[in-house]
Amino acid sequence: MADDTQDVTPASPFTQVPIEITISVGMARPTVRELLRLKNDSILPLDKKVDDPVELYVGDKLIARGELEEIEGDPSGQLAVRLTEVADLTSGL
Template identity: 80%
Template sequence: MDDSFKADGHSGNPFSQVPIEITISVGKARPLIRDLLRMKQDAILPLDRRVDDPVELYVGDKLIARGELTEIEGDSGQLAVRLTEVVDLQNGL
C-alpha cells in the first residue's frame, strides 16, 4: 500500500487527499426587488453584520466553523480566516 496517506493520520483513506470548496459567509442582504433592479456600479448593499462580527464557513449547506477575517501578512491585501470555533462534525455538535 502507498505510504503517502500515513503522514496525515488518515492512512488508507484516499478521500483525505481530495480538495473541497469552503464558502465563507460574511453576511446577508435583503433588498426589495425594485431596489435590486435599480442598483448600479458603486451602489452600497448593507449587510446584516458588522465588520468585526464572526464569519461562517460552510461546506455545501453545512456549517463547519466560525472565524474572523484577517489579512495575510506581507501579501498586499489577501484575505484569510482565523478560526475561532470549529464544529464537531463527527459528533454532530
C-alpha cells in the same frame, strides 16, 4: 461547536480530495425594486458589522466560525480567516 483540535490521519484516498468552503460575511435583504436599481458603485447593506464573526460552510453545513484578517506581509491584501470555533465533524454521521 467544539474548541478542541484533533489530528486527522489520512486513512483513505478521499482525505486528499479538495473541497470548497464558502465564507459567509453577511446577508442582504433588498426589495426587488432595490435589486433592479443596483449598478456599479451601489452600496448593498449587510446584516453584519465589520468585526462580526464570519461563518464557514461546506454545502449548507456550518463547519466553523472565524474572523477575517489580511495575510501578514502580503502586498496584495489577500484575506484569510482565523478560526475561532470549529464544529465536531465526527459526530452525527
